[in-house]
Amino acid sequence: MKPRRFFVEGEALGPGERLVTGKRARHLTRVLRLGVGEAVVLFDGSGTEYPAEILEVGRQLVRFKVAAGTRIDRESSLxxxxxxxxxxxxxxxxxxxxxxxxxxxxxxxxxxxxxxxxxxxxxxxxxxxxxxxxxxxxxxxxxxxxxxxxxxxxxxxxxxxxxxxxxxxxxxxxxxxxxxxxxxxxxxxxxxxxxxxxxxxxxxxxxxxxxxxxxxxxxxxxxxxxxxxxxxxxxxxxxxxxxxxxxxxxx
Missing domain, CATH: 3.40.1280.10 (SPOUT methyltransferase, trefoil knot domain)
Structure with missing residues (x-):
């Protein structure tokens, strides 16, 4: 099964740790019930996607360890x-x-x-x-x-x-x-x-x-x-x- 993909707003993504809070964090934890150690893919709309691992899950936050990204083009030529x-x-x-x-x-x-x-x-x-x-x-x-x-x-x-x-x-x-x-x-x-x-x-x-x-x-x-x-x-x-x-x- 492919890792789930998630859009991350705000500062551009890059290798390191990234914190997601608010509605998106609640969706990850309460609806999808993702936990520590699970692999996901993050993207910020710039054309690059980043493999990531969940390090911490709280009531209103999720902390990721983000790896180096890969630019993957799935856009139409039109x-x-x-x-x-x-x-x-x-x-x-x-x-x-x-x-x-x-x-x-x-x-x-x-x-x-x-x-x-x-x-x-x-x-x-x-x-x-x-x-x-x-x-x-x-x-x-x-x-x-x-x-x-x-x-x-x-x-x-x-x-x-x-x-x-x-x-x-x-x-x-x-x-x-x-x-x-x-x-x-x-x-x-x-x-x-x-x-x-x-x-x-x-x-x-x-x-x-x-x-x-x-x-x-x-x-x-x-x-x-x-x-x-x-x-x-x-x-x-x-x-x-x-x-x-x-x-x-x-x-």
Whole structure:
């Protein structure tokens, strides 16, 4: 059985002793019931994983002896960004978890005309922190040593401007009648960078689609059935990783 993997926040990992406290320590001791002498693998999101042994277990802490790390690359060759219209918390949580498992490099929540309202300040910071924890856990589970970057929500015009240099740029729209995802992927078979825009639960407005296409995004249909936001995001990321990335290849 492979050693369990755990994400460690804070100061970068390295050989020596490392102390983990709080919720993560309680999860290790009370839920997983790991004890002194057990071997684990630690990672901090920098691309390196570190074999470690548990030296001490307390009510609120776990102390590890960390060995030298090894840089192990399990990342896709496709530099893939998901730009996602702000949706209900449960939908955002699900999408962030699944697209992290599928290998996206970054996730950008986007404020659109029909998006869920974003609360700035402490509430917004708490929500962003939750998304980061979900991505960390999904990276742990899927064996990734890099955790996708999750940006604070971006205004729609800023998102378009910031993706100016990206090679393949797609906006998915249920009302598109001429461009298909299949055709776009066939025409861009050699792309190594991609940004995909997925709308919130209410979809994109015609004005937003027009602005995106003017900024170089290709509008594509996902077929004759209308997909929910979470279904569309997971489906498109899967197809891009299959056609342009590493999904379906031998490890």
């Amino acid at each position: 530099d893939l960004v998901l730009a996602l219209g702000l949706s209900r918390p449960s939908i955002m949580d699900l999408i962030i978890q699944k697209v992290t498992e599928l290998g996206v490099k970054a996730i950008i929540p986007v404020k659109t005309e029909r998006a869920q309202r974003w609360s700035a300040g402490e509430r917004g910071a708490s929500r962003l922190k939750r998304w980061e924890r979900i991505a960390q856990e999904a990276a742990r589970q899927s064996g990734r040593n890099l955790v996708p970057h999750i940006s604070p929500p971006a205004d729609f015009p800023r998102l378009l401007a910031n993706q100016k240099e990206t090679g393949l740029k797609l906006i998915c729209w249920e009302e598109e009648e001429s461009g298909s995802l299949r055709t776009a992927l066939t025409e861009q078979a050699g792309s190594r960078q991609a940004c995909v825009l997925i709308g919130p639960e209410g979809g994109f407005s015609a004005n937003e689609v027009e602005r995106a296409t003017a900024a170089g995004f290709q509008c594509v249909s996902l077929g004759q059935r209308v997909l929910r936001t979470e279904t569309a995001a997971i489906t498109v990321i899967s197809l891009l990783q299959y056609e342009l990335g590493d999904l379906g290849l031998l490890p």
